[in-house]
Amino acid sequence: MSAEDEKLLKEAKKLPWEDRLGHKNWKVRNEANVDLASVCDSITDPKDSRLRDFGHLFRKTVADSNAPVQEKALDALIAFLRAADSDAGRYAKEVCDAIAAKCLTGRKNTVDKAQAAFLLWVELEAVDVFLDTMEKAIKNKVAKAVVPAVDVMFQALRSAFKSLLVFSTGS
Template sequence: MSEEEKLLKEAKKLPWEDRLLHKNWKVRNDANIDLASLCDSIADPKDGRLREFGPLFRKTVADSNAPVQEKALDALIAFLKAADADASRYAKEVCDAIAAKCLTGRPKTVEKAQAAFMLWVELEAVDVFLDTMEKAIKNRVAKAVVPAIDVMFQALRFVHE
């Protein structure tokens, strides 16, 4: 077994927060994949594990490693699909982190960020979504403004359907 395989195996024994914020990007990546899989398997939106995971996304979606950030967004999307409106308690911090770090990322990252925003809208965190979009539209980085406007149009279409 290589050193890397040993590290990943040992890391699986750590608590979620330690894995998701580990100094090694491969451990963080692996943790996000595992978290997405676990959230996909949760059928009850009142499952206590969802409350444990909610606060973690504020930091994970802001990861400086682009592939890890995408996996964090995948995990967030799986979390939001499993959760109910109760998850909106985490919306402000997570949405702000997504707007700050993901809307200027790679095209796939931007797409996943927009999908996450739409799930927040579905979970009735509309006020938080609108506040975040207002800040994003005022961003001095034009690259962040276009995806923010685009996701606002998506949300408007969703509301009118």
């Protein structure tokens, strides 16, 4: 990395999250997502106030036009969802819509991470939003987006069925 890039990244770390995540330089956005994932990974209390500060950021970050940055944004979202509780559901609609619109037709890793994020939203009880988003996604004219949407719906159903089975057998 050039000295100029290092200086830019160092200066960008001083900016607020919104400015870093929306920066014109993709390297700044990429590093901001890595940092955001790291912060979210360090949060152990789902009532941590930082989670409320971060939730609104993901609508734009997961829709980034740069594929590697988008993938890092999904990593940060997954870290956020793992740390959060059902209160995070207030961000589900706009974030799920952005994921469906921009991530289901991406690279395999991007699609896998998008599906993981959807499943975490389901775990956080944002089932209605998930189903609404999937309904739109399976009506997409681009078949490449439909297959992952159907696949993640089956994954969610399989997971729910297994949980129900474990609950009903008591083991």
